[in-house]
Amino acid sequence: MLFCYKHPAAMEGRNTQETSKEKKSAIIALHNNGLSNGEVARWTGVHKSTVARWIRRYEATGSTLDLPRTGRPRCTTPQQDAAIVATVGANPITTPTSMLHQLRLSCTSQTIRNRYHSSHLHSRKTAKKPELTEENMDRRMEYALEYSSKPPILWESVIFCDEKTFCTSDQMTKRVWRRNGTR
Template identity: 30%
Template sequence: MPRLTENERLRIIGMLEAGMTQNDIAQRFNVHRNTIQSLARRYRQYGITRDRPRSGRPRVTSHQQDNYIRLTHLRNRFQTASLTSRNIPGLRNIHPRTVRNRLREHGIRPRRPAIRPVLQQRHRQARLAWCRRHIRYTQREWTGILFTDESRFH
């Protein structure tokens, strides 16, 4: 079932109780009709809209280790996940993929800065002058122009 917020689930239950059809609600929330149907069934059976806890693979890291991974990465952003996984205190080795997953859970995603030339004032002035010279170009005249200085081709 798609992830609906608790507020959305409660609104859906309210709409069902108000007499709206499942198809109308599904279209309104942009979800499949089966999602609304299973939510209504869960509410009738258990009186709750939340997903019931499921068994799953136990977490390898504790909450403290998760925080340690996050803080270590924030202190040294260029440290690799492999190096971080080797330096985590604890009894068992942690896979670098686990480190990447924990960082993603905290909203930290790998980014590499784009290497671009620094635009100076004279560059900006030249660009503005060029734009003013070509402001009256037609659609046909623009088809022959290709801007390659701002695109990152590798």
């Protein structure tokens, strides 16, 4: 009997992903056993044009290996990528633009952000924490001690008690690069 890779009912699950090595081998084996491209397509669960392409490539090159792909080469080396990740790990508030100057890279700041993202680092706003000075801590303690001796009836008439600090500086919101869940 002929080599069988998949039952023809498997045609329902077609997709546009790369053809696996096993499917390529099955296409060539079934073709060499005398099956037509349509029959090979039904047995392997791939489109007829895909079968024809792999048969043509096999007959031309004698191999089913993928050919080199086109595209722009990366502008950073693996060592530079590691340096980018190490630098932002040491100082998460480093901006991509300052990283370019610091590491003397000849790429764009978007490339730096892409390297961050490929290392699962994402930009987040820094947590806003009020600065507690010695004076602030002393005033809070005085307030707590002053009202701790008051009768409980006083607190029944209090609706709201809180303190809020306001800042009117022109500073931009700082960003920090970190992995999810590592605040």
